[in-house]
Amino acid sequence: MLKNYETVFIMTPVLSDEQMKEAVGKFQKLLKEKGAEIVHEDHWGLRKFAYPIQKKTSGFYHLIEFKAEGKVINDLEVAFKRDERILRFLTVALDKHAVAYNEKKRVNKAAAVAAEPVTEA
Numbered sequence: 001m002l003k004n005y006e007t008v009f010i011m012t013p014v015l016s017d018e019q020m021k022e023a024v025g026k027f028q029k030l031l032k033e034k035g036a037e038i039v040h041e042d043h044w045g046l047r048k049f050a051y052p053i054q055k056k057t058s059g060f061y062h063l064i065e066f067k068a069e070g071k072v073i074n075d076l077e078v079a080f081k082r083d084e085r086i087l088r089f090l091t092v093a094l095d096k097h098a099v100a101y102n103e104k105k106r107v108n109k110a111a112a113v114a115a116e117p118v119t120e121a
Contacts, residue, residue, distance in 0.1 A: 002037070002067040004099050009080060009089035010059040013046060023085045024062050030079055036068035040106060053087045065094075065102060 011023055024043075031038060044061035053059070073091055080089040094102070 004094040
């Protein structure tokens with residue numbers, strides 16, 4: 001049975017836009033190859049750290065919400081550990097309340113974007 005998971009990973013800030021997209025694509029591909037269904041993705045961009053990680057003070061954050069079998073998580077985390085572009089990662093299983101919260105958050109965000117007035121240049 002597929003469970004809901006959410007993984008957030010931090011990539012080193014020295015990556016170019018192209019390298020960052022390639023790193024994210026690598027993990028998306030791994031998930032899809034293992035039979036996971038990607039529900040939602042969010043690129044949070046460059047964020048400053050509260051404390052240095054591997055002598056870096058900022059990093060690119062990326063979130064992937066997906067449905068998968070439990071054995072996929074081990075493969076994903078091994079891939080994170082082997083990739084030197086990844087500074088930190090965290091994968092959590094989502095219960096039904098967290099899934100409902102995430103869906104509600106996405107609907108509200110979409111409604112807010114749709115309600116914004118269109119400005120013409």
